[in-house]
Amino acid sequence: MKQVKWGIIGLGGIASKFADGFQFTKNAKLFAISSKNENKLLEFKNKFQIDENYCFSNYDSLLECKDLDMVYIALPHSFHHEWVIKSIEKGKNILVEKPATVNFSQMENIKNNLKNKNIFFSEAFMYRYHPQIPKIVDLLKNKIIGNLISMESFFGFNALTRRKIFGIKFKKKPNKYNRLFSKELGGGAILDIGCYPVSFSIFVASLISKIDFNRIEVLNKKKEIGPTGVDMNSFAELNFGNNFKSKVFASLIKNLGKKTKIIGTKxxxxxxxxxxPTNISLINVTGENKETIKIKCHNNVYAYEIDTLSTCILENKKEPNFPGMTINETLENMRILDKWLN
Structure with missing residues (x-):
């Protein structure tokens, strides 16, 4: 089987988790890496057995590599737009970590730059490729909970976990140099994790009818701004204009969990x-058709994403099929995030 050769720009925590997924795929190979941090470059080289000729200390050199089929951009949010544009200029197929950009206008610029080019582009929402997603779609389309009315979707964790000093617990303060809390790096709850429930809300709402994105309203916005100037705890209600509404929650200071509740007439x-979800994913149905569904799944959720997108490259596609994240979905996701932020 032919393998798609991947390169990674930026070797932070998310890149490490992503790279672990290659060992579980047959159609993909982690071929090249790039980081300005020599220690990370060496660590990745040794861990993933990368040929030293394909370990680059600057990002441009990786983009010049003619042996690559696909580039995964895993830099802090504020660098995404710049390096997506540079990747387009070099004719590289692109997967960019979420959020694709820090605002709608940047994403619009990317879409314009991709026009009339045979380049694959997608935003890295790995949950879209998990085996629970087709099952959820099947259940909802078969109206197991009746007609869809609304949903509530959560993503939140406490990034300020307490530390112990002499047995006494102290709560950490937000660090402006930490990407989560840095305004310059595109931090904050909405951009970093709020993009998940917003993107899933779009996904579910689109199962009802085609969405007129000009009619979407972002209502009852609440944001708790921290000392570094970014939102740390945020909420909004989305009205999709097709009789479907969604409440979205995102937090960097509260353990909200990762639950979604979709409400129907039954x-x-x-x-x-x-x-x-890893190992086993759980879907609970309440109401008229009460049921608990268990889905066996892989421990590395990124393997599903790598495998699916590598197939897209081998088939010469410019974006993933449903339920993958298309460029128009990414654009509208950013439009909603802009409204939530501002």
Whole structure:
């Protein structure tokens, strides 16, 4: 089987988790890496057995590599737009970590730059490729909970976990140099994790009818701004204009979990871990058709994403098929995030 050769720009925590997924795929190979941090470059080289000729200390050199089929951009949010544009200029197929950009206008610029080019582009929402997603779609389309009315979707964790000093617990303060809390790096709850429930809300709402994105309203916005100037705890209600509404929650200071509840006329569908279930994923249906569904899944959720997108490259596609994240979905996701942020 032919393998798609991947390169990674930026070797942070998310890149490491992503890279672990290659060992579980047959059609993909981690071929090249790039980082300005020599220690990370060496660590990745040794861990993933990368040929030293394909370990680059600057990002441009990786983009010049003619042996690559696909580039995964895993830099902090504020660098995404710049390196997506540079990747387009070099004719590289692109997967960019979420959020694709830090605002709608940047994403619009990317879409314009991709026009009339035979380049694959997608935003890295790995949950879209998890085996629980087709099952959820099947259940909802077969109206197991009746006609869809609304949903509530959560993503939140406490990034300020307490530390112990002499047995006494102290709560950490937000660090402006930490990407989660840095305004310059595109931090904050909405951009970093709020993009998940918003993207899933778009996904579910689109199962009802085609969405007129000009009619979407972002209502009852609440944001708790921290000392570094970014939102740390946020909420909004989305009205899709097709009789479907969604409440979205995102937090960097509260353990909200990863649950989604979809409400219909005959019951509710509850996804216990919407974003990254491993081993077993649980879907609970309440109401008229009460049921608990267990889905066996891989321990590395990124392997599903790598495998599916590598197939897209081998088939010369420019974006993933449903339920993958298309460029128009990414654009509208950013439009909603802009409204939530501002």
């Amino acid at each position: 019951g509710e569908l509850i996804i216990e871990d919407t974003w990254s």
